[in-house]
Amino acid sequence: MKTYLTVASFAVAAAFAFPACAQAQQKVVPAQSEIAFTSKQMGVPVDGKFRKFDAQVAFDPKKPEAAKIGFTIDLASVTLGTAETEAEVAKPDWFNTKSFPQATFQSTTVKATGPGKFDVAGKLAIKGASHDVVVPVVLTQAGGNTTATGSFVIKRLDFKIGDGDWKDTSMVANDVTVKFKLALTGVGAF
Template sequence: MSMRFRFLTSTSLALLAAVPALAQQALVPAESSIGFVSRQMGVPVEGHFRKFAAQVAFDPAKPEAAAIHLTVDTGSATLGVKETDAELPKPLWFNVPKFPQATFQSKSVKALGGGRFEVAGQLAIKGTAQAVTVPVQLTQAGGKTTASGQFTLKRLAYKIGEEEWADTSMVADDVQVKFRLVLTGVGKI
């Protein structure tokens, strides 16, 4: 083993040890939810996604170093009505064959105090990515941390509900997204 190789190896290990590792948290799917509320002809209609995943590395003491990545299987969307649910995967709505997942990737996390955070990132749905800022409230109990919040997105910006469904008198452009993500492994807030 050359002296140069030993030096590079020991230097690399020292640098890795000096960089604090972020603990990886685990999502508890059975206790988590991602839902949405749209308005159809002025009437609120609630739905949710049955399948999603989260990769989270978050230290409450250093929120600026957080890394959050969510994936939502668009084919798991349901409004609870068989006929309507059959339309959601089609090209005019989520176009699941071409775009099977929506994603959110954090860019920054800012602490606001009292367990409140502001998470900015890119939300990609149906091939379109938009910058969003999401307010998040963290609460802790029984070794679990719950991240909850809501935000509004413009469905037409993501091409959700095209052609005749682009008429906002039928289906409003604003869609409220609500989430509750239960995680294990998060340090004390």
Template sequence: MKTPWLIWTLAGLLAAPLAQAQPAAARLLPAQSEIVFVSKQMGVPVEGEFKRFDAQIVFDPGSPQAGSVALTIDTGSATLGIAETDAELPKAEWFAAAKFPQARFQSTAIKPLGSGKYEVAGRLTIKGHSRDLVVPISLAQTGSTGIATGSFTLERLAFKIGDGEWADTSLVADDVQVRFKLALAGLAAP
């Protein structure tokens, strides 16, 4: 009769370290975070940003492959800092914010590169168009805050951003650089 109790006790002892090994969820600190985009209009760089976004990040530097990243961006929060231009960005030709209020990135794999650097593979969806993407990320710790930074280039026309007359790449270049800094509470950085 004691054998079942012993088996359950051993199973519980063996399972406890596995439960503790689960990566912890980090909480985004929006006031310290930013997502910036830079495009070229008639050859001149123009910088904008998204004012509202959220991230769900589960990460353990000891087991990065078990982590995940989910990012949502409020497309209606895009701004170039010019009222007339900002009024155009939510319209159908650009972000179509009424129909597609959020852009999303969902990771499919995290690959460690060493020295606090990682590659996060995933799927980016904007305006209902999805593309696979690999994003290089650097992680650092500043006090109790983890900082994830990186940049990548996307082709805006693949997502129908700047559609119609704005599809002319002599007016607005196809390549858009995206830079980000995500400040995260509870992120264990290397």
């Protein structure tokens, strides 16, 4: 259960990175989008997702340096497969959703790294801790649809996820991989 919480935190980070792929007036299509994470508990991968997130995106693929990307994730919307584990994640040692209901991301810079590829740098805040992250994002277009995908790793202990007895990384690994797929509308051709 504890691992799921850690993974969820990192998923939040991923979610924040996804909006980097949109242009002014872009919107994320939640029904076609996903923010997921994987952590390891005693060496075994544990997968989770966030059901509720929102983005504010202003992005022109031809002028990425002018992008403004913000993301908010409802930490209580985490799904880990069991109600018991999801209840555990809400507790103070993990997400402490009563005091910290949301994780946020705000971009500081966006750089093109190749055709349809961007590095989105910004501040990720979870559970009162804020750290710089860089999220690689790949954009693909088919018809009028744009999809932003990527993954990155965060350290759960940097965000105080898994406090107390759960700081021991032999039980729950410190690394959490955040993966995302965002369906976007309003993105210009690149």
